[in-house]
Amino acid sequence: AFQFVYLNSESVLPMPYQVQIIKKNYGIICWRYPQPRQMTSIHIYPVPMPVSRPIHIRCRMEYFSETHETFLHYCDFMLSETSTKQLTPPDRPICATIWRVVILQSLISVDGTCFEGSEDEDLSIEYLQSDFKVDENNDFILHPKVLVGCMRIDTVFRAEKVPKLQLLLCCQDIELNFVNQTDNTGELPKQLNKYRLRQTPNITQTFLTVHVEDLQMHSRIYSRNDFSLQTEMR
Structure with missing residues (x-):
């Protein structure tokens, strides 16, 4: 059975069989399995909300990568008050011991109209329940413990799906300059044989510059014939 722990910070990772309910920003739940597990099915059930119109709350599921040292x-x-959803896991097999769900937005209800809030708005709240809190900006804050009751997650441990080796190559800044330079012999291609080069000192000209930032190459090796390579850059 999992142990539930209430925290106000995400600086500490959970222990095996531990669920952290973190009241930071709009709310986070984070849990840890004793071994790397793969998601097989994710069911999202309706969540009662203190508003007069059906709304949706954006959430994100993340996993902790020991190679990247981050989530x-x-x-x-989306969390909904009226519909049940079954999420389809990504095609790529991902096994991790630590998972979490992050609530990405708060709620506001004014005269029955629901929308995203901002720090500059001064609005009045009309509906409240015990699992909803109000902050200094008058936003509905959904308590993260609600996520524990509205989600059913099935996982499986498959040893063959756990990478035997992972490699990560990171480059913060790469610049490639492509240059051209005149031939010292002064000879031109046949198509330009009626022209002659002017005798000038050798000058190097850059005709193309490629600048890459935050290049990451991540490789997972499962066996000799089973591996994957992902590249990210901007």
Whole structure:
């Protein structure tokens, strides 16, 4: 059975069989399995909300990568008051011991109209329940413990799906300059044989510059014939 722990910070990762309910920003739940597990099915059930119109709350599921030493995106979904959803896991097999769900937005209800809030708005709240809190900006804050009751997650442990080796190559800044330079012999291609080069000192000209930032190459090796390579850059 999992142990539930209430925190106000995400600086500490959970222990095996531990669920952290973190009241930071709009709310986070984070849990840890004793071994790397792969998601097989994710069911999202309706969540009662203190508003007069059906709304949706954006959430994101992430997994902790020991190679990247941070949480990476897994999938996005919406919490709804009226509908049940079954999420389809990504095609790529991902096994991780630590997973979390992050609530990405708060709620506001004014005269029955629901929309996203901002720090500059001064609005009055009309509906309240015990699992909803109000902050200094008058936003509905959905308590993260609600996520525990509205989600059913099935996982499986497959040893063959756990990478035997992972490699990560990171380059913050790469610049490639492509240059041309005149031939010292002064000879031109046949198509330009009626022209002659002017005798000038050798000058190097840059005709193309490629600048790449934050290049990451991540490789997972499962066996000799089974591996994957992902590249990200901007």
